[in-house]
Amino acid sequence: MRQTRLDDFLQLEEYNKELKEEIKKEVKKNREKDKLLFQQNKMAALGEMLGNISHQWRQPLMEISSLFLPIEAKLHMNIPLDEKEVLENINKLNDITKYMSNTIDDFINFFAGDKEKIEFKLLEQINSTINIINGGIKANNIKLDIIIKKNPTLIGYKNEYSQVLINIINNAKDILIQRKIKDPYIKISIYEENENIITTIEDNGGGIKIEPLEKIFEPFFTYQKLNGSGLGLFMSKLIVENNMNGKLSVDNLSLGAIFKITIPHNQI
Structure with a gap:
């Protein structure tokens, strides 16, 4: 009888070991799957980002052209060049090229991927993110407001936070x-509420017309978005809730939708 119990116990122990190994394998597979979806979502954004570069650079290139046109005209007409005018144009050219270089840096940093958690100011990261997508927003005459009531320092993967913003704003x-x-x-707002730092992204697009609203966070769900991958909002929720210990929610207001990113103080 005792031997039978011992055999049962050993068999149960062996089963538990096998079960643990299976769980480890499944957890690893799920992590790999999440990582793959994250990369797919980032690559899906690449085409949109390249379009934004063209928007970002079109105006500066036109400004560069306008700086040289008067100088070229004076040279053709043998009109003496004013030294002060030339120096002013050179200074303007330096400012424009610096802006274009900063734009490229923002894109490179975004696609480089986060290696480790670092400290970053929330407002600075929002400004950097807006610089990436502002071309497409301006090109479509969309007004963008940023209201800051709190500018905390976060510790985390700053590019992941940017990706969440880009996904929601592009949507x-x-x-x-x-x-x-x-x-x-x-409209983007940042404020403090109880023990949390809140970022909201609000629009006047008429709201989300599905029930329940949380359905838009499901993978491969493409609500009214042409050529969308259906991964953007799903990945955004995954990033906020799994990597930042926060919460991402959505609601309808009278004129449109509002997304709310809640990050607890213990992440700050």
Whole structure:
């Protein structure tokens, strides 16, 4: 009888070991799957990012051209060049090229990937993110407001935070364009609430017309977005809730949708 119990116990122990190994394998597979989806989402954003570079650079290139046109005209007409004018144009050219270089740096940093958690100011990262996507927003005459009531220092993967912002803002932008909203706007607000730092992204695109609203966070769900991968909002929720110990939620207001990123103070 005792031997039978011992055999049962040993068999159970062996089963537990096998079960633990299976769980480890499944956890590893899920992590790899999440990593792959994260990269797919980032690559899906690449095409949109390249379009934004062209928007970002079009105006500076036109400004560079306008700086040289008067100088070229004077040279052709043998009109003496004013030294002060030339120096002013050179200074303007330096400012423009510095802006274009900073834009490229923002894109490179975003796609480089996060190696480790670092400290970063929330407002600075929002500004850097806006610099990446501002071309597409301006090109479609969308007003963008940023309201800051708190500028905390976060510790985490700053590019992941940027990716969440880009996913939500681009989603809002696409809806505003598709629905041809008059006087379109996107508003970003940062404030403190209880023990949390809150970032909200609000638009006047008419809201999300599905029930329940949380369905938009499901993978491969492409609500009214043409050529969308259906991964953006799913990955955003995954990043906020799994990597930042926070919460990402959505609600409808009278004029449009509002996304709310809640990050606890213990992440700050």
